Amino acid sequence: MPELTSVRVSVSPIEKFREFLATKGMRLTREREIIVNEVFSSHEHFEPDQLVARVTRRDDAQRVSRSTVYRTLSSLEEAGLLRKVARGEHGDVYEHDYGYPQHDHLICQKCGDLIEFHNKAISKLLDEIADEHNFRMSSHRLEVYGTCDNCLRRPRRRHQKLDMV
Amino acid sequence: MPELTSVRVSVSPIEKFREFLATKGMRLTREREIIVNEVFSSHEHFEPDQLVARVTRRDDAQRVSRSTVYRTLSSLEEAGLLRKVARGEHGDVYEHDYGYPQHDHLICQKCGDLIEFHNKAISKLLDEIADEHNFRMSSHRLEVYGTCDNCLRRPRRRHQKLDMV
DNA sequence: GTTATTGCAAACCATTTGCAAGTGT
DNA sequence: ACACTTGCAAATGGTTTGCAATAAC
DSSP: OOOOOOOSOSSOHHHHHHHHHHHTTOOOOHHHHHHHHHHTTSOOOBOHHHHHHHHHSOOSTTOOOHHHHHHHHHHHHHTTSEEEEEOGGGOEEEEEOSSOOOOEEEEETTTOOEEEEOOHHHHHHHHHHHHHTTOEEEEEEEEEEEEOHHHHHSOOGGGOOOOOO | OOOOOSSOOOOOHHHHHHHHHHHTTOOOOHHHHHHHHHHTTSOOOBOHHHHHHHHHSOOSTTOOOHHHHHHHHHHHHHTTSEEEEEOGGGOEEEEEOSSSOOOEEEEETTTOOEEEEOOHHHHHHHHHHHHHTTOEEEEEEEEEEEEOHHHHHSTTSOOSOTTOO
16 A cells, blocks of 8 residues: 555545635525535546536535536636536536646547546656647647547447447 | 549549539539639638628629528538538637648637647547547547737737727 | 438427526525 | 625526438449
């Protein structure tokens, strides 16, 4: 088991969010807190609707409406706590963008799975390319589409239409 | 069987499309031909709605409905003649994917401008990365966001939006 | 003659928004 | 108290689809 160093994050997501909200004259409400807790309870990528499903099904004081989920996700994105990732035909997902290093994705077109990777050489090349074009880079999105290991090993017939003549 | 040279030769887009349609048991209709001509009359990136606007405004036999434009764009994408490019908050655009080498984009967040580039080293790195993950890569999308040369030079102006004046 | 295709309008669907009621500071 | 916020329902907006009429082969 590798040793974990807790150097990365000094402030909890909820605290970071509160700070962000404060600068906007916004409040950390019960609903926003519920959503942040839900979002940061696991490191999985998620679709807005998955989150909505979880928090709207409740019948207690932990319930949050669909609108509020969407509104809060936007705020979390703006606050730098979440980032949106486009998965092509599979729709967008959110991922944590706080306390995690920059990375890119392999995206399986069969099962929609996301595999993260980071490659310094690519980052360096991007710097050079931007420089050549006198372009000031602020971010990038690199998505590699194809078929993941799992789907290659156990191909599901229904995905292969083979309608080639 | 038509005679083909041994070298990769540029068949016209319309011909390529006809071949694709044939393999699908589909027909090259007047409407599809109109759209292909319109799409390949210039190399510009375009939004579906821009194309729709051009071909639905007509009152002669050159008119094509919105539905047919969308249906045909999908077919052209499937046929490998067009490719969709996501511009982040600026919405998706189509670009020619036939007779043009693979390339990526610098995308200006100020003006939405697209600057194409190609870098062999990046392609090579992607091959290696996919390989390491036993991932079969079929394509990739690399978009570099930031501010373009033009917008850096004219910081306070919206540049090249001449279609509004 | 079949069978694919078109145009229209209606449906879709994830996301956004107006508004009245509710809540944090 | 005063804004900010919520939940609901309705609006959005780009894209897709059902269907009857039409056209390609």
